[in-house]
Amino acid sequence: MSHKLRPIMTEPMHAGRRRAPSALRVLTAVAILASILTLITPGADRLDASAATGGQASRYVAISPERVLDTRYPGFGVTRDGDGDTLSLDPLTPAVIAAAGVDPLAVKAVAINLTITEPIAPSWLKSFPFGLATSDDVSTSAVNNRIANETIANFSIVPVGTNGRISIQSLRSSHIVVDVQGVFEGSTSSRAGRFVPLDVPTRITDTRQTRVPVPANGQLVIDLSSVVDEGASAALINMVATETQGSGFLTVHPGGKVPNSSNLNYTGVAHTIAGSAIARLRPDGTTTISVSNNATHIVVDVIGWMTGEMTGDSETTSSSSGLYVPVSPERHYDSRPEEVPIGSSALAPRTSRSLQIAGKLSVPATGVLGVATNLTMTNTDGPGYLVMYPKEPMPDPYSSVNSMFANHSIANHAIARLHNGKLSVYSMGRSDFIVDVSGYFLDGTTTPPRTTKRQPTTPPTAPSTPTGVTQPPADNDYEYLLEATGSNAQYGAYQRNGRKYYGWTPC
Template identity: 45%
Template sequence: SIVVDLTGQIPATASAAVLNIAATETAGPGYLTVWADGVVRPDPAANLNYPAANYTVANSVITGVNAGRVRIYSLAGADVVVDVVGYMTGNKAPDTSEGLYVPLVPQRLWDSRPDEAPCRTSNIGPEQTASLAVAGRLQVPSTGVSAVTMNLTMTNTLRSGFLEAFPSATTRPDPYSSVNAVRSGQTVGNHAVVALDAGGIDLFSSHGTDFVADVTGYFLDRTGTPPTASFEPTTQPVVVCSVPVPPADEDYEYLQAAGQNGDLAPYSRNGRRYFGWRPCDSITYAVNTGRANQIQIDAMNTAIRQVENASGFDFVLLGNVNGSLNTNTIDANVPGVGQAMAVIAFSDVSATPALTGNTIGIGGLGSGSGDTVVQDGSLAWIVRGGFAIADIDDVTDPGDITATFAHELGHMLGLAHVNAVGELMRPVLSNQSDFGDGDRNGLYSIGEPQCSSSETLGSRTSASLGTDPPASFSVTGWVADERIDH
C-alpha cells in the first residue's frame, strides 16, 4: 500500500474525498482498495478491479480521509493515477445547504447510439468534444446546482482511449480521464461527479466512442434550496427519438410566414411557404408558470412530450422567466443562462392582450423579435421568437390545458388550423387531448425527414452561428389564436 496526501487539493479538515482512481500497467489480475490513512485496511473490500496484466481501468471512489491523507492497497501490483474531484466538509464546517447532495431515481440524459434519445445524436469522434445541457433537464433544477452525479458509459469504442467529463465553457483538464477503454468495440462505465458551468458539461473523447449518460443526483450551490417532497415543477420531458411514419392523412396545413426571401423557406404546401425550425437542432425554451399550480404544470409538460414524440424535435428547458408576455415583447432572457428560442407560458388578458374575448391560447412567432430567420446554405430557418401561451383564467382543466398547449406548440412549429374532425389543430376545444393522424403527418413533415445522418444534433446549432450569421431576414410574425366553441 501507499499513502497519498491530498492536503494540497482538499482541506485538512475534510471528512471525505471524492476521487477518480485509475489502475494502469497492472502486473496481473487484482484490485485496489482505498481508505483513510491511519486505520486498519477494510478486508475484504475493493474499489476497483482489473482482470489481467497490462490493463487500464478507472473507478469513482468516495472515501474517508485522515488529516487529508488516504491509503491505496494493490493486490497484484499496478501504477495508480489519483484525480481529485471534490471533498465532503468536516463536522466543524458551518451549517449550510450549500453542497447538499440530492439523490435522484436514475434517469437517462443522453444516449448517442442510433435511434436513442435525444434524437439524431452521434458518437464523439477522436479528439472531439460534445456538450450536454444538464440544468433544467429531467429532475435537475435549472438553477441552484453546482454539480451532478451520473453513470457515464463508453460503448462501441473505436479503439482504446478515454472519455473525459468536465464543466462546459471551461478549459479541458489535462491529463484527466473519467472512463477508460482498452480496446475497440468495448462497453465500460464509471460513476462521475461533474461540476456544471453554464448549466452543462462537456465530454471529450481521445479516440472516438458512443456514450451514455444517466443522471443519479446533484449538489446544491449557495443559491440552491433543498427540494420539498416534489421535484422542481418544470422538469424536462424525455423525448422518444424514433418517430414512426404516421398513417396517411392529408388533414394538415402550414402557416403562411410572410417576409423577405420566402423562396428560401424549406417547406411548401398548397401554395404556402413556411420557414420552419432547423430539425437537426434542439429548441431551447423558457417557461413562465407563475400563475399555475403543479397539476396544470404537469399538463403543460405532457403537451411538450406529445409534440416531441410527434415531431422528433428535442425541446430543452433553459429555465424560468417572469417578464412580459405580450407577443410583441416576450422576454426570453433566462437569468444566468441566456436567450431561449421560445417561451411556453401560462398568462392572462392583462399580460397578454391577445387573449381577449373567447381566445384561450395563442401560439406562433413573435412579430417583435427582430431578425428571426437565418440562412443556412440554400435554406432559411427560424432561430428564435417562438411562443405558446394558454389563458390560465379560461382553461384550467388538466386535459384542456394539455390540448391547448399541444395545439399552440403545433402553431409554433408551423401548423395552421384545419377543419377536419379528429385533428387537434381544429380551432375548437373538444374532448380530444392528443394529436390526430393529420396533425402527426404535419409535425412529422416539419421535423423528422429533413435531418439526415450527416447532419446530427450538435453539428449545426444556433450557437454556432455566432453574433454575425451569414445572412438574416426580417420576418413578419405569424400567430394563430383559439376560440372556445360555445
C-alpha cells in the first residue's frame, strides 16, 4: 500500500464535552504542590540495573468507558493559578467496579485515557501509583502539549497504589480528564484477559479508500473478526483521525448508547492525530467508533487482542501466557545525547534502531512476550512518524506515533511484541525518541509473579483538620474535599449539601 495512506501528521486537540460527567458523585481530588521538571523529564541513570519483578500478574477486564475525572467542572481537580500540581484520585469508582465485576482490592492497574486541556503554557502530565512513588521518582511523561490552550490525550496503563488510587501531575496549571477503559485484575492463570499479539500489526479499516469520511455525529462499526479469535474480549488498536473537517473527538465503545468519554481529539481542518485504545468487543468481534461534531476519515490498525472466557462453544484454555505485570513507569531509552544513555543520538531519516528491553530495570530477562510503552518523538525535523516493531521486516503500512512539524514533541501509547528481548524503532524523518515502559506481558514460560489482594487501609488524614469542627470550611482555601464513598464511607465525619466527607486538604 502506498505510503501516501500512512498517517504522517498529528495535531493536538480539544477534549469533548458531551455532557456533565456522572462520576462527580464519587471523585476525590487531593492537590499537592510538587516540583517543576523539564518538558520531557530525563530518566534516571539505571539502565544496567539488574532486572526485578516490578508487580504482580494480572488479567485484563474490558468495560465500556467510564469518565472518572473532569476538572473543568467546578470543585474538582487542580487549580488554574499554580504550577507543578499533583492530584490523586480513586479510578475504581462504583460504576467502574460494577461494570468490571471484580473485587477492587484485586485490581493491580487501570487502563485509562488521559487528556490535558486548557493548559496555561507548554506542559506535560505524569501518571503513577499513589503512595508508591513521588513525582520526583517518576522520570516518565504520559502526555505532552506544545503550546497554551492545546488539548491532547494519550492512553496509559497505570498501576494502582495505596487505597487503589493513582496520581497525576501537571507541569503547568491545566485541566485534566480521565476515562477508564478497563482494569487489570490479579491472576496467575486465566482463560480471559490474556494478550495475544498479531505477528504483524494489521490495517483493518481506512475510510480514505472509499473517499467517504465518517460524518459528524456518525458511527463507524469496525469488524475485527478476521484478525482476532472468536470470543475475544477486547482488541488492542491504534487509530488515526485524518483529513478532519473541524474540531471534534472519537469515542471507542462496544455499541449502543455513546458513553461520556473520548479516546482521540482533533482540532481544526485537515488535521491528523493518532491514539491507542484497548477496545471492548461485542460477541461478533465488532466495536464502534463514534464521531462528535465534525466529520473525519478514520484509520484503524490492530496490534493484538485479549482472550475471552469462550472460544466458539468451548472454554478458552487457562494459562499465564499473555498476563500483564504492571510496573511503576520507567524510562528505558532516550536518544537525546545529554540523557541516558549518555552520548546517544537522534534517528536519521529512514533508519531504525534496535533496543534491548528484557533484562533492563523492572523487565525480566526471560519470560517476556511484550511490553506496554509510551513512545515519544521529539526534536523532529518536520512531518514524520515512528514505527515500533519486534523485528524485520517492518510492518507497512503502519505508524506508532506521528509528528506534524519541526520541533514537535508528541507521544502515543504502544504495546509491542519483543523478539529475543528486543524491539526496534524506525523513523521516517530525523527525530529523537523516548521509550518509557509501564509493564510487560508474560509468555507463559516462567512462574508469574505472585498475586495477592491489597489490604484495606485507613484513608489518609487530611492535614490541618481543626479539632471539634463538624463542617468543612466554606472559604476557597479548602477546596479539596475528601469524599467518604466506597471503603471510605465509614469515615464520613463531615457533611455538606447531602454528601459526606472524611476530611479536606488546604491549598
